[in-house]
Amino acid sequence: MNSVTVSTPSKKYYVHTGADLLSAAGEIAAPLRGAGQALIVSDANVAPLYARRVVDSLEHAGFRPTLHVVPAGEQNKNMRSLFDLLNRMAALRMIRSDTLFALGGGVVGDLGGLAASLYMRGIGLVQLPTSLLAAVDSSVGGKTAIDLETGKNLVGTFYQPDLVLYDTETLATLPKEQLANGFGEIIKTGMIRDAKLFDAARKPNLGAAEIAGIVHRCVEIKRDVVRRDEKETGLRQILNFGHTFGHAVEKCSGFSIPHGFCVAIGMMIVTAACAKRGICAPETLIQLSGALRLRGLPQTTRFEADELFAGMLADKKRASDTVTLVLPRSIGSVERRKVMLEEARAFLADGLEALSADETEVVTA
Ligand SMILES: NC(=O)c1ccc[n+]([C@@H]2O[C@H](COP(=O)([O-])OP(=O)(O)OC[C@H]3O[C@@H](n4cnc5c(N)ncnc54)[C@H](O)[C@@H]3O)[C@@H](O)[C@H]2O)c1
Numbered sequence: 001m002n003s004v005t006v007s008t009p010s011k012k013y014y015v016h017t018g019a020d021l022l023s024a025a026g027e028i029a030a031p032l033r034g035a036g037q038a039l040i041v042s043d044a045n046v047a048p049l050y051a052r053r054v055v056d057s058l059e060h061a062g063f064r065p066t067l068h069v070v071p072a073g074e075q076n077k078n079m080r081s082l083f084d085l086l087n088r089m090a091a092l093r094m095i096r097s098d099t100l101f102a103l104g105g106g107v108v109g110d111l112g113g114l115a116a117s118l119y120m121r122g123i124g125l126v127q128l129p130t131s132l133l134a135a136v137d138s139s140v141g142g143k144t145a146i147d148l149e150t151g152k153n154l155v156g157t158f159y160q161p162d163l164v165l166y167d168t169e170t171l172a173t174l175p176k177e178q179l180a181n182g183f184g185e186i187i188k189t190g191m192i193r194d195a196k197l198f199d200a201a202r203k204p205n206l207g208a209a210e211i212a213g214i215v216h217r218c219v220e221i222k223r224d225v226v227r228r229d230e231k232e233t234g235l236r237q238i239l240n241f242g243h244t245f246g247h248a249v250e251k252c253s254g255f256s257i258p259h260g261f262c263v264a265i266g267m268m269i270v271t272a273a274c275a276k277r278g279i280c281a282p283e284t285l286i287q288l289s290g291a292l293r294l295r296g297l298p299q300t301t302r303f304e305a306d307e308l309f310a311g312m313l314a315d316k317k318r319a320s321d322t323v324t325l326v327l328p329r330s331i332g333s334v335e336r337r338k339v340m341l342e343e344a345r346a347f348l349a350d351g352l353e354a355l356s357a358d359e360t361e362v363v364t365a
C-alpha cells in the first residue's frame with residue numbers, strides 16, 4: 001500500500017492506494033469520526049460491482065450503511081441529484097458525526113462531496129475513487145461541485161475529505177475509454193509539474209503496478225500544490241491547465257464528451273497557440289499530441305471559436321475583463337498569465353486554426 005498525507009489549513013488526511021482497500025474501508029474509517037450512519041453514494045455502473053464489498057466492510061466495523069445510487073454520467077452531476085441526495089440524508093436523520101462515502105468516479109465524488117459539505121454545514125466524507133481519473137485527481141484536494149446548464153462546476157465548495165482510499169483492483173472493470181479519460185488528467189499533471197511522469201504516461205502497454213506508481217505520483221503532485229494554495233488563490237490554478245478551453249468544449253457538447261477528453265483538447269488548443277507565439281517550442285506541441293494520441297485521446301474539436309469563447313466566460317479564473325490562462329513553457333513547466341478576454345479569444349482562435357491545419361495528424365472529438 002502507498003500512502004500520501006495531505007495537510008491543508010482546513011484538514012489533514014491520508015490518501016491510501018493499494019489492493020482490496022474497499023474491504024478495509026470500515027476498519028480504516030471507523031476511528032476517524034466513530035462508526036455512525038454511513039451513506040454510500042454510488043452510480044448505477046459502480047454500485048453493482050463494488051457496493052456489496054463496502055457495505056460488508058462498514059457493517060463489520062460497526063457502521064449502519066445505506067446505499068444511495070444515482071444514474072451514471074456527467075449529465076447527472078446536477079441540481080436534481082444534489083437535491084435528492086440531501087433529502088435522502090435528511091430522511092435518514094443523518095447527523096453531523098455521520099459519514100458520506102463517495103464510491104465511484106469523479107461525478108459521484110464531486111456530487112457526494114458537495115452534499116457532505118452542505119448537509120448540516122458539513123459531515124464526514126470518505127472518497128472511494130473507482131475510476132482512474134478520480135484516483136489521480138478528483139478524489140484529492142477538496143473541490144466539490146455540480147454543473148449548471150451555463151457551465152461546469154458552477155455550484156461548489158472547497159471541502160476536504162477525511163480519507164481517500166483507492167482500491168487498485170477496481171481498475172480491472174474500468175472500460176477502455178475511461179482508462180484513456182484518466183490519462184487526460186495524468187498527462188496534464190506531467191505537463192504542469194513533472195517531465196518524468198509525462199514520459200511514464202506515454203509508455204505503451206503499462207502494467208497494473210506501473211499505473212499504481214503513476215497514480216501515487218499524481219497524488220503527490222496534487223498534494224504539493226493543494227497544501228500551498230487550498231482555495232485556488234494563485235498556484236492551484238496550474239491544476240486547471242487545459243480546463244479553460246476544455247470546460248468550454250464540455251459545455252458546448254452538453255456534457256457528453258468525457259472530462260479527460262475535453263482537458264486533452266483544451267491542452268492542445270492552448271499549447272498550439274503558445275507554440276505559435278514562441279511561449280513553448282513546437283516540439284512541446286508535438287510531444288503532447290503524441291502522448292494524447294497514444295492514450296486514445298482527441299486533440300481538437302469541431303466547435304467553433306465563438307461558441308467556445310461564450311462557454312469560456314464561465315471560467316472561475318476569470319475577473320471582470322481578464323482571465324488567467326495557464327500556459328505551457330516546456331514539458332513539466334507552465335506559467336500563469338492574466339490576459340484580457342480579447343487576448344484569450346485570440347489564443348483560442350489561433351490554437352484551433354493551427355490544429356485544423358494539421359488534419360492528417362489530429363483526432364477530433
Ligand atoms: N474535484 C476535482 O478536483 C476534480 C478533478 C478532476 C475531475 N473532476 C470531475 O470528475 C468528473 C469526471 O470523473 P470520471 O471521469 O471519473 O467520470 P465518472 O464519474 O462519470 O466515471 C466515468 C464512468 O466510469 C464508470 N466507472 C467508474 N469506475 C468504474 C469501475 N471501476 N468499473 C467500471 N466502471 C466504472 C462510471 O460509472 C462512469 O460511467 C467530472 O465531473 C470532472 O469535472 C473533479
Ligand SMILES: O=C(O)C(=O)C[C@@H](O)[C@H](O)[C@H](O)COP(=O)(O)O
Pocket residue numbers: 137141143145152153185232236239240243316
Ligand atoms: O483541483 C483543482 O484545483 C483542479 O483544477 C483539478 C481539475 O482537474 C478539476 O477538473 C477541477 O474540478 C476543475 O475545477 P474548476 O474550478 O475549474 O471548476
Ligand SMILES: [Zn+2]
Pocket residue numbers: 137185243259263
Ligand atoms: Zn479536471
